[in-house]
Amino acid sequence: MDVETAKVVDIQLVQSNEVKNSYAMELEGLKRCFQFLKDKDIPISDLVTDRHCQVKKLMKSDHPDINHWFDVWHVAKGVYKKLEALGKSKKYKMAGEWARSISNHAYWCAASSGGNAELVRQKWTSILNHVTNIHEGHGDLFHSCEHGDISRKWIKPGSKVFREMEKILCGKLLLKDVGKLSPAHQTSCLESFHNVVNFFAPKASHFFYNQMKARLCLAALHFNSNSCRPQATLEDGTARYRIAFPKGRKGDAVPKEIKVKQNFNYIKELMEEVVVRRLQFTTIQQAEAALYEEMDAPPPSIRCYHP
Ligand SMILES: [Zn+2]
Known part of the structure; x- marks a missing residue:
């Protein structure tokens, strides 16, 4: 995520059987993000992460030119x-x-x-x-x-x-x-993105790789369309707030801004893409085959057996 614009720049989905253990998934995802941005010639000056040991090691050895900050939260x-x-x-x-x-x-x-x-x-x-x-x-x-x-x-x-x-x-x-605590505010943004991901891909449900990737892409599209919404106001221009009771505050109330309504403008673009695909492929089988090739999914981690 680019913290200055509050936009998701890249998402990487790592399946647990692609790496040695679940602990290595985060590091693998980060490596792939670096590669993606490098391929697109997008330079990185600063990176904010948690204090994950392997990430610290990676940044020191492979990216000494990037300022590595730790997330204050x-x-x-x-x-x-x-x-x-x-x-x-x-x-x-x-x-x-x-x-x-x-x-x-x-x-x-x-x-x-x-x-x-x-x-x-x-x-x-x-x-x-x-x-x-x-x-x-x-x-x-x-x-x-x-x-x-x-x-x-x-x-x-x-x-x-x-x-x-x-x-x-x-x-x-x-x-x-x-000494390396991030001077920029970034967490609330990433937390909001995680909430959007949880909405599109609830943790209680299992999704196969391609479905999960599609849901993550939708979450990113939705988030990017709505991440910089202004605060809602009353007719006389007064800014609107609500009272929230976040879990971490154990019952303490905090004021939260009410934003203007969400938009779903990205759906129009998606529909246009569907029409383009329809013109490109004449049958659903052809479209599906092309999709699987593009997705390049790793083998599933759960195999289904039918008696
Ligand atoms: Zn004092």
Whole structure:
């Protein structure tokens, strides 16, 4: 997906029997996307992914010229879950109380630092001072917090809960990756695309390769036709919102923009394509044979036997 235009540029379908294990599917899909864009002479300057080890390795070895960023949502969610789990035990309750603020802090660190790795790191680690009511002296690039007066339940420096939180927030691997948190907002877009895919290809149903590919293409067409819809307004021009209760927020309400109605303009283009195919092939058998050749599907992973 091109994050600046919120358009799906390419989709790759990898069947589990095409690779060694299901873990390798994501990497294979990425490799194929790279190949597709290369064949089309489309250059890539930046790539945003999760912190998948094999992807990190691939980018380092095969694409050192591309800036590889990590998606903030995955990092923030990971930290939130760990703090929340820690907070379940009574003596570490404070960790749970701070979990949401710290997860939000990850977004702010990434979005406010223009991709400067050291600045993001200093902002990130400043949270350990902040939770103890120390708001300055964080680092040479980020000296003091930017908030005004606040009052909260602070944590005692050096206490057991502080030390456990430090382990989570300043782990060696996490600190290394925090510097590469994507400064651009991208996740909500990809999440919306996944929702569209789930609509066209519900996970509860099984689809054979060609069907699945067709459904993915439809999802991409639908998404690209609708990804940049403006916000809906009332007659007097007031912007419309609704209240949502996302799962991740555990009952907390968040305001969401209501967009103008979806369009299905791509259907007209598809119908035109059907007419072109009809003129190109005189029988359904010929059209089907050509389609299977074009699709080049791998052998099915499930074989059906008829007694
Ligand atoms: Zn502070």
